[in-house]
Amino acid sequence: RLPSGSGNFLLVPIPEYPLLDCVPNKTVKIVVLGASNVGKTALIVRFLTKRFIGDYEANTGALYSRKVTLDGEEVSLQIQDTPCVALQSLKSISIYWADGYVLVFSITDNSSYRTIQPLYQHIRRIHPSGNIPVILVGNKSDLLRARQVPVDEGETLATSLGGVYFEASARENHEGVHAAFIHLCQEVIRALGGGNGEKRRGGLHLARPKSPNMQELKRRFRQVLSSKGKSATTI
């Protein structure tokens, strides 16, 4: 369990905003999926607290709820951590509920990379008609000597899933993790506010360019990155 005497470990559970405190009609729901031990919980905690938690209680499938500011808009973000990936057990986890998915593998574990494709197929089955926003995260990028999955394989896989690939280290830094989650949130907002039909929700009116193009997306992404020091989270 928790090693004693280390100031680097988060010893208290992360408090959640009560769901009632959510920003009305502006909720982004994200599920984090991947094989066991790839760092799903560590990534979520790093994103929400900027801290790395080492060893801690087993992942029980916590739901984290936070307010974040995206492009000047306050949004309630709900992130579901999932304890395992056995496809049959996914049915019992509320992944149907999600607006977007973070698919995580560890760059040091080829088998975790191979779980991504079947996981994605499962997501497609439950969202057959929609372009459901997905990102692929290769975690543990600090363990370069133990790398089993080359960067280009991550990129190729992400492209085939229709998403973007991020390498990150929940252990070493906040930036890559932050960039990945913020990118997904923006994709979700675009999908919810746009007209893909399946996921449009009544009452959700988020500012978005009428015809988003790559230049505009890059500009907004740079904006988020340059303000990262000010923290996009409200915790």
Ligand SMILES: Nc1nc2c(ncn2[C@@H]2O[C@H](COP(=O)(O)OP(=O)(O)OP(=O)(O)O)[C@@H](O)[C@H]2O)c(=O)[nH]1
């Ligand atoms: N070196 C390194 N270790 C990491 C990183 N992220 C997580 N870990 C370690 O990997 C182990 C697994 O991390 P978790 O966050 O529990 O992984 P998980 O995917 O939530 O695991 P499950 O609860 O089994 O689903 C822990 O010992 C973490 O300290 C990372 O970026 N680099």
